[in-house]
Amino acid sequence: MSKAMYIKAASCISPQHSYGEGPMLEPLMSSDTGMLHVVEQDYRKYISPVAIRRMSRLLKMSITAGMQCLADAGVQPDAIITGTGRGSVSDMEHFLSDMITLKEEALNPTYFIQSTYNSVNGWLALQTKCTKYNETFVHRGLSFELALLDAQLTLNEANDTQNILAGGFDEMTDYYHVVKGKIGYWKKEQIDSLELLQHGNTDGTIGGEGASFFVLSNDKGNARAAIAALKVLHKPGVAEMQNAINEMLEQNGLVANDIDVVLSGMNGDAKQKKLFEAGTGMFGDGATVCAYKHLCGDFDTASGFGLWLANKIVSEQNIPTVTIQSGVRSDAIDKLLMVNHTITGDASLILLNSCK
Amino acid sequence: MAEKIVVSSVGLVTALGLGIEANMQAMRQLRSGLRHPVHLQTIHAGEFVMGEVEYSNRQMAELLQLPADHNYSRTALLALVAMQEIINSFDIELLRKEPLALINAGTVGGMCTVEDLYPDFIAPGTGDYIRYIDSLDCAESTEDIAAYYKLKPLMATISTACSSSANALMLGARMIKQGLVKRAICGGCDALSRFTLNGFNSLKNVAKEPCKPFDRDRVGLNLGEGAAYLLLETEASAKERGARILAELSGYCNSNDAYHPTAPSPYGEGAYNTMQQAMKMAGLQPGDIGYINAHGTATINNDIAEGTAISRLFDGKIPYFSSTKPFTGHTLAAAGAIEAIFSIAAMREGIVLPNMNFDTPMEELPLAPNTQLVEHVDIQHVLSNSFGFGGNNVSLAFSAL
Incomplete structure (x- = not known):
């Protein structure tokens, strides 16, 4: 049995107002272009003017979210563990296009260096002078969850207090949107992103992006929420997923009724509707079902935004109305279960406890 | 005292050949695998020597008895070929039945394929190239290994540049120690690509001639390609199935x-x-x-x-x-x-x-x-x-x- 991972801080740059001062998720941001981009921030806070000029959006938002998270927690990291579906894909596109256009001559190395999947981790280590454990997972829609799993392994191994900076990040580019559109990722009809989940009878979803970071610790500190359990599932069918949910509940001494909030990764894709409903349907009327991909879009590490939201719900004991799909809560929120399916069919379960 | 993690099976393919014996024999004979590439299509082919695996994609597909319309990138083919030695040394039912992790590593996934098709990818319309559209992801080779060998492991893919597959081994060992899985197949795969060659070349650290590690007159590295996997398990687990233990990690x-x-x-x-x-x-x-x-x-x-x-x-x-x-x-x-x-x-x-x-x-x-x-x-x-x-x-x- 793994130890709880206390969430000491969470920082998220997303298509919504989720970062910095000011009210969260207000005003709501939307798009009708089939993709959502992050609300850009002042990245000069944590990145030098020299470095910032050459950096892609992904690097800027990820480094900033990561550094802010550490500042919020008031700790130095003992490990930096991240996940990304495609890293700095705009740098990759840039270098690749130049290479083709310039016929392999006179290329700018900056794009190549930044296109490496671990470049965000390298920068974060550099900025924090953290010479300890440093890992980058690149396993499509499970990249972020695998980073959490590694954080769990790391905390289990520790005898002393450990503060782990764990995160997930991806960026949406026009090219990426075109490429994945060819294999049916996106809705064909033009919709308002905030109404994504009302279009659940057609195929496809909308694209998104974001950078979410967390300081996870074996020390409770001032944490108000903790990750109690975590499970990744490779292309599960309905039965396998439901068994995994039951098993997780049982291992944590819970029954379905104990779950106060189910935070679903439902993405408005008719092809995946059955899978999502099979998960949320296990909790009857007792649980409030919430969703988030109409706010951030779908991307490999969208569950990072999900965890940011989950932490906010549990910590503040308040569910943003825009996320509620069914059921209304008036009593305390003690247990929240995240159920996510990725576009490629993988799934993950994350159980959060409130820390009283 | 924690249980010892041991290596009980390995498989690899490099410019020196397929399998541990071919590789060791080449090194005993001081025979380098570096040469001008013939499979990698680049204007720099005559300029740089590289560690290119001798097999063409077609030859690897034949070794693997793949149908003609397969969608494996060279990266995945290298991974599948390297894995054969492990699979052949093992009761595969045991790998399928007992909790297994597959920790793979890559730096550019199937870039070797994508760089040829990219103009089609981003242009309007569709075509036969669609089957390769997901091959850029490093996780593609990981999932290809599991699918080809009909394994159902806990999968993870790591990318930490040149230390990627060493990290895969470390993660596999840690997962076994904590009881997440009984065994872990850990390693990595990378195929030569113009992207990588031109990337390192833009940094001006690729040598034209065979490289000279630790020499005063070294001028840079030679790129290579290959794939390698090691099977990790506890000493007890290896002994239980009567396996030959190669080393302790x-x-x-x-x-x-x-x-x-x-x-x-x-x-x-x-x-x-x-x-x-x-x-x-x-x-x-x-x-x-x-x-x-x-x-x-x-x-x-x-x-x-x-x-x-x-x-x-x-x-x-x-x-x-x-x-x-x-x-x-x-x-x-x-x-x-x-x-x-x-x-x-x-x-x-x-x-x-x-x-x-x-x-x-x-x-x-x-x-x-x-x-x-x-x-x-x-x-x-x-x-x-x-x-x-x-x-x-x-x-x-x-x-x-």
């Missing part, structure tokens, strides 16, 4: 330079700490190490940093060390796993692999790697180093059992 450390995005500290702080911590975990003193398979890329920066770290750590009593990259080229994400296998094989066969092309010690550091094949050496413990971009360092310690 006795120590490991992942650390970061936190110095510069692409260059190590010239004092080799990162390399020093990583090796030291791996040895500490294994309970080893400097004098216990019989051989170090160095990262030794032959870039100006790596070799001075790694060389300095080795001289400091082993202060006056430097063990045999060599870089095997003049044989294979720098195989990036596969390098950690390939060189882990070389280190284990060297220990088992009691030989020290030569560092080819070394003539003159570096001026800053009078340090000489082992340049000849040395036989009949009693080696009980080895270190295998992998240092990468982003300051990502890993050292692995293997011990004889």
